[in-house]
Amino acid sequence: MEKRTIVAVLVFAIVAVFFFFSIFLIHPFGKPGQVNMDDHIIANTQNETGTNNGVTSVVFDYRGFDTLGEATILFSAVAGVLMIFRRVKQ
C-alpha cells in the first residue's frame, strides 16, 4: 500500500472512533443540557423585541449576524451566476 493510503485510513479510523464515542455523550432526546438562553428568550421575547413570533425575533434580532451571513451567501450566489452567464460581446 502507498503511504498516502495508510495515512488516510488512519485518519479515518481516528475520526470514526471519536464519532462513535460521541454517541454516548449525546443528551437524551427532548432534554437539552443548557436551557438558560431558551428560557430567557421564551420569557422576554415579547418585551425585548415587541413581537409575538419568537422564531422571527431569534432570526432577525437575537441572531442577526446569522441572517446577515445568509444574505451574504445569497448575494455571492447571485454574483457568481451572473458572472458565469454574463453577456459576451461578439
Add this chain to the structure above:
Amino acid sequence: MSGMSKIVKTSVNILFPLTMIFGLYVIAHGHLTPGGGFQGGAIVASGCAMIVVAYGSKWVFKQIKEKRLSSFESIGGVGFITVALLGLVFSTVFFGNFLAGSNLLFGTTPATGSTGADFNTGGVLPLMNFAVGVKVIAGLFVIVLVMAYASSVKEWDT
C-alpha cells in the same frame, strides 16, 4: 425555452396573482405568522419562475433586464445592513431593535403571554423582513431567468 401552449398560459395567468398575494402576505406578516422574508421571497420567486416556464425566457427578458433585478437585489442587501447600522446609531449595538417599545412605526409592545396578532408590533423586524424579501425575490428570480435564457440561446450577444 420558448412559450408553451395556450392552456398553460391561461392557467399561469390565473395562478400568478394568487401566488404573488400569498408570497407578499408571508413577507408582510413575517413577525406574526410562520414564515418571513426568505420564505415569502422564495414563494414569489417561484411564481416568477412559473411565468418563465409558461411564456419563455426570451419574452420575459424583453420585459425586464437582469441588471435591474440585480440592482434590486443589491438594494435589498443595502437596506438590510442600513437598518442594522441604524440600530448601532439609535440603540446600543449592531442589529439593535431601536423601534421596539418606542410607540413609533411598528413600536407597540404586545402584552406578555398569548395575545392576538397586532400588525403594528415588532420594531425593526418588519423592515428587515421587507428588505430580505426584496433581496430574495430579485436574487432567486435573476438566477432562474439568466440560467433559462442562457440555455435557450446559442450565443450571448448585445
